[in-house]
Amino acid sequence: MVDAEHTICAAYGGLETFGAGRCLNPSGLFYGILRRSGRGGLGLRARLALSLCIRRQPWNLVDATDTSHPDYYHRVVDCQWACPAHTDVPEYIRLIAQGLFTEAYLLNRQSNVFPAILGRVCDRPCEPACRRGRIESKPVAICRLKRVAADNRGDITGRLPPVPRLKNGKRIACIGAGCASLTVANDLLPLGYEVTIFEQNDRPGGLMRSNIPAFRLPEPVLDEEIGMILGMGVELRLGERIDSLRALIETGRFDAVFVGSGAPKGKELRLPGRDEAAANVHIGISWLESVAFGHVDRIGERVLIIGVGNTAMDCCRTSLRLGARTVRVIARKPRGFFKASPWELEDAEEENVEILVNRSPKAFVIDNGRLAGMRFECMEYELDAHGRIVAERVADEQFLPADDVILAIGQENAFPWIERDLGIAFDKWNVPVVDARTFQSTRPGVFFGGDAAFGPKNIIWAVEHGHQAAISIHRHCHGEPLTERLPPGLNLQSRKMGMHEWAYANDYAPIERRLMPHVSLKERFKKLNIEVELGFSAEQAAAEAQRCLNCDVQTVFSAKLCIECDACIDICPVDCLTITSNGTEVELRAHLKAPAQNLAQPLYVSAALPQTGRVMVKDEDLCVHCGLCAERCPTAAWDMQKSLLHWPHAEDEARALEQRKPKIA
Secondary structure, eight states: OHHHHHHHHHHTTOHHHHOHHHHTSHHHHHHHHHHTGGGTOOOHHHHHHHHHHHHTOGGGSOOOOOTTSHHHHHHHSHHHHHSTTOOOHHHHHHHHHTTOHHHHHHHHHHHHSOHHHHHHHOOOTHHHHOTHHHHSSSOOOHHHHHHHHHHHOOOOGGGSOOOOSSOOSOEEEEESOSHHHHHHHHHHGGGTOEEEEEESSSSSOTHHHHTSOTTTSOHHHHHHHHHHHHTTTOEEEETOOOOOHHHHHHTOOOSEEEEOOOOOEEOOOOOTTTTTTGGGEEEHHHHHHHHHTTSOOOOOSEEEEEOOSHHHHHHHHHHHHTTOSEEEEEOSSOGGGOOSOHHHHHHHHHTTOEEEOSEEEEEEEEETTEEEEEEEEEEEEEEOTTSOEEEEEEEEEEEEEOSEEEEOSOEEOOOTTSOTTSSOOBOTTSOBOOOTTTOBOSSTTEEEOTHHHHSSOOHHHHHHHHHHHHHHHHHHHTTOOTTOOOOOEEEEEEOBOSSSOBSSOOOOOOOOOOOOOBOOHHHHTSSTTOOSBOOOOHHHHHHHHTTOOOTTEEEEEOGGGOOOOOHHHHHOTTOOEEEEOOOOHHHHHHHOSSOOOOTTSOOEEOSOOTTTSOEEEEOTTTOOOOOHHHHHOTTOOEEEEEEEEEOOOHHHHHHHHHHHSOOOO
16 A cells, blocks of 8 residues: 555655655545646556555554553463463562562462462463463473462461451352352452351362362362461351252341352263162262262272363372272273363373273173173274364274273263252253353352353362352442443553663573472372472472563553664564554555464554554564563664553452442531
């Protein structure tokens, strides 16, 4: 478009005739051409160029990127964008690098509530998103750095949210003492609520305690972080199973009910021989719970685990610690379809667990009234170019001997204690209908979160469910619409200290991801509760922290300061910057200095530059936030600014509602 306009301008006396800015503005250009049409008309080249300009009116151009919305800079910080609780990952990593472990822990706790627990067993959605993984094969060890802050922090007793002695008169019932209910309590207790948690077991923690083995999550760690919340004043009713939601509601004691009971029912596998083999066929999550509470302390020498999710990995590794000599995990599909986290698979295989793929269970084999093993169909699959199964066939059959079989093929919700005439709608899978934003059921005042809301996920999702449900509960108790919630906020703060100095380290550290040290294979099986991962030392953590690319320190551009000297483009090590004429997004992507591989991440497009009307385009997917553009820029058009995302919690809603109340003079 610029070339076309230059052609037209040249036909009428050059850029100086209309002025650069005016000539490159289509509407102003057309007005100037019409005014001067008496000169004898346009030549062929100019007419063609004009027709091109007419076809490309401003409504075809990409608008300047609106960076005022928090989502723009938030999604540039890929680790924080991927974290369900929106934890400020780069900031706490910088604190760890400085040895400020207590501060890093407290920053973590604001959003994820359980830093020591999640630093051991989180599913790590942040790590696949880490930008380090785009320039190397391994992301920053974000989860394990979280644990370092927890392991090395000081006493935080006096730094937890204060709980007022004078209560607000509202009482909340939470069913299940798992991570979602505990998060609700954590958020509401400081606002003056009285929270009662009902737990059917004799210890709190829910599936964190019953389904995650102690060799991955030691009990003292679990007890300490749960204790921080209970110590805020929770009324904990252990050993009290809720058998009727109606009865609980009709007591009239509670202003709202939160259901955080998890997905406590493991899926069955109804095959020939199942009933005859019942004594030696176990449901994975129930079996792990029996181990956790000391009801089971042994298993047969030959064990088959059916399923290949994270629960299956916990079952196979626990079996080894209870005396199994041969443990095989059976997967119906190829490895690319496994649901278990890669590191869980690695840990299991390190302990000599054998994983067999393409085996479909056919029958339990009984010999003299006792389980002898299982028969499997050996499957063959055809995959398309995208790795999807397009055809399958049975190629053979195989018998595998077993003394015990553990079924870990999935979990599902079980709500026999919720009467179906309470106004709570259930879907075709017999799961309550829950609003994905407010977490309220179809009955006002009854909320769900964690696995009980949308099926099995992981702890960090349950924590975020708890945060959002607490907001809804607070608004419900104050008669406010649940959907009118505070939006997330974003602040940008410059990290400039001098002309070319920044208040953060922006050197690229060519360090490989540090391996987690483990207890030796010889030692780890001596007891069930020996934690396998030893954690990083402070020195090891400092080295790993250097791998963070500081993605939250944003490259912020001011178009009006740019003189189009190309210094930033020349210095950029990844060629993520381009100055070009505006156009459609397809055209802009075609003009980029380096091809944009990730089409899901929008380009940054500046306002028109004052010199030529072109635009600065930045591929956020490529940028490594090194700051070289800002260092080189002679006019400070580029600046490095820390993005501070504030994701509202119940305390923010409470503050906002309080400010809206009429003031009495």
